[in-house]
Amino acid sequence: xxxxxxxxxxxxxxxxxxxxxxxxxxxxxxxxxxxxxxxxxxxxxxxxxxxxxxxxxxxxxxxxxxxxxxxxxxxxxxxxxxxxxxxxxxxxxxxxxxxxxxxxxxxxxxxxxxxxxxxxxxxxxxxxxxxxxxxxxxxxxxxxxxxxxxxxxxxxxxxxxxxxxxxxxxxxxxxxxxxxxxxxxxxxxxxxxxxxxxxxxxxxxxxxxxxxxxxxxxxxxxxxxxxxxxxxxxxxxxxxxxxxxxxxxxxxxxxxxxxxxxxxxxxxxxxxxxxxxxxxxxxxxxxxxxxxxxxxxxxxxxxxxxxxxxxxxxxxxxxxxxxxxxxxxxxxxxxxxxxxxxxxxxxxxxxxxxxxxxxxxxxxxx
Amino acid sequence: xxxxxxxxxxxxxxxxxxxxxxxxxxxxxxxxxxxxxxxxxxxxxxxxxxxxxxxxxxxxxxxxxxxxxxxxxxxxxxxxxxxxxxxxxxxxxxxxxxxxxxxxxxxxxxxxxxxxxxxxxxxxxxxxxxxx
Numbered sequence: 001x002x003x004x005x006x007x008x009x010x011x012x013x014x015x016x017x018x019x020x021x022x023x024x025x026x027x028x029x030x031x032x033x034x035x036x037x038x039x040x041x042x043x044x045x046x047x048x049x050x051x052x053x054x055x056x057x058x059x060x061x062x063x064x065x066x067x068x069x070x071x072x073x074x075x076x077x078x079x080x081x082x083x084x085x086x087x088x089x090x091x092x093x094x095x096x097x098x099x100x101x102x103x104x105x106x107x108x109x110x111x112x113x114x115x116x117x118x119x120x121x122x123x124x125x126x127x128x129x130x131x132x133x134x135x136x137x138x139x140x141x142x143x144x145x146x147x148x149x150x151x152x153x154x155x156x157x158x159x160x161x162x163x164x165x166x167x168x169x170x171x172x173x174x175x176x177x178x179x180x181x182x183x184x185x186x187x188x189x190x191x192x193x194x195x196x197x198x199x200x201x202x203x204x205x206x207x208x209x210x211x212x213x214x215x216x217x218x219x220x221x222x223x224x225x226x227x228x229x230x231x232x233x234x235x236x237x238x239x240x241x242x243x244x245x246x247x248x249x250x251x252x253x254x255x256x257x258x259x260x261x262x263x264x265x266x267x268x269x270x271x272x273x274x275x276x277x278x279x280x281x282x283x284x285x286x287x288x289x290x291x292x293x294x295x296x297x298x299x300x301x302x303x304x305x306x307x308x309x310x311x312x313x314x315x316x317x318x319x320x321x322x323x324x325x326x327x328x329x330x331x332x333x334x335x336x337x338x339x340x341x342x343x344x345x346x347x348x349x350x351x352x353x354x355x356x357x358x359x360x361x362x363x364x365x366x
Numbered sequence: 367x368x369x370x371x372x373x374x375x376x377x378x379x380x381x382x383x384x385x386x387x388x389x390x391x392x393x394x395x396x397x398x399x400x401x402x403x404x405x406x407x408x409x410x411x412x413x414x415x416x417x418x419x420x421x422x423x424x425x426x427x428x429x430x431x432x433x434x435x436x437x438x439x440x441x442x443x444x445x446x447x448x449x450x451x452x453x454x455x456x457x458x459x460x461x462x463x464x465x466x467x468x469x470x471x472x473x474x475x476x477x478x479x480x481x482x483x484x485x486x487x488x489x490x491x492x493x494x495x496x497x498x
Contacts, residue, residue, distance in 0.1 A: 029405075227430060296430075317430045
């Protein structure tokens, strides 16, 4: 059965076109996904991301458990409120999911995983938490709203109680803090996001989510759907689980090597496989592509290279750039003479560094 | 959703056809189709002088979300294309039954082919229940 977030009626009342996403009935757009995209790049937009799974981990050995569970090292989290992006790997080094973990107290961490992978993630986390005596609690009583864009922080800060506003204004990137919103609503505010813009991801009790959404809307924050979320994160060079990596792909092949901490003596799940792959040499890499011709790069298209075929992973039209961009997985060393097979026509593409867009500006040289 | 003009005929694949006074047929995609596709970003049109056959793919419209083949509702020769769409494909989103037209055909078997198309009521029934 399709699941609904607490904001479902709100989306429908706003005229959203709804779509099934990982078993959830979610807004694709509220009219024009391109206009929503620009709202986030130029001003402030908000997304209902309550379909994502919030999992709280409690117990004195929680940190020790996460050292084992995650490919990135939670010991980078030294101050309460700090967050870390990591992959959760299987024994073969394949990616079960990517997630954000928050350090909240010595015996309390919070993990946010993808919606489409909820069941397998919870099963995996529970299995591996048990030996550490860590209590795993899914927080389906919570909702989550992402507020993103150059004006997002100011607009959100304006809704906070004077007593908590200053504290939230001061938090750095990838840090979270508790705050009090309008009508004394309790908020968990993190300076994170999935758009390449500054902003917050806000966790709120489900019963308070509609009120918060409405207040943000009154403050001029534009409701945005999953369509804009996808083009924003692609321009920002951020991976999407299931499209750019999955259980058959290692972080080395998904340009996520920066999230792997091969620190001495830490035995995390998948480490042996990752080290073997590294020693043997990784044959495929993920690269960024831009197409100057008209048309749109899309998931699954064949990429012809002088060293053999690759494929388009995430691909879309990039509204900020006015042309199509993509991630592709190709043989190592393929960096020139690439062509993409678009309905039988081979179209030249350029290999470019990404993010494609940073702080609202194109990173492509003409 | 936009009202369906009464002088249009439709393919089940969501193209519309309008017989003009001059006997030519203007072709576009329905408002329902543009809504389902979402923001259009690229249109590939046939060339003037091309021959098209009813039911055959002769153009492509691409939205951020998907690429979609356009099937001509009638057979004949292309006598005009909407070149303005190259720079402003979003015109189709804004005015699917007007400025968002795709191409004009000089038909060579109009009487028979017109009978195969849906009238506005039948088309409205077809899309009823669809999201949009």
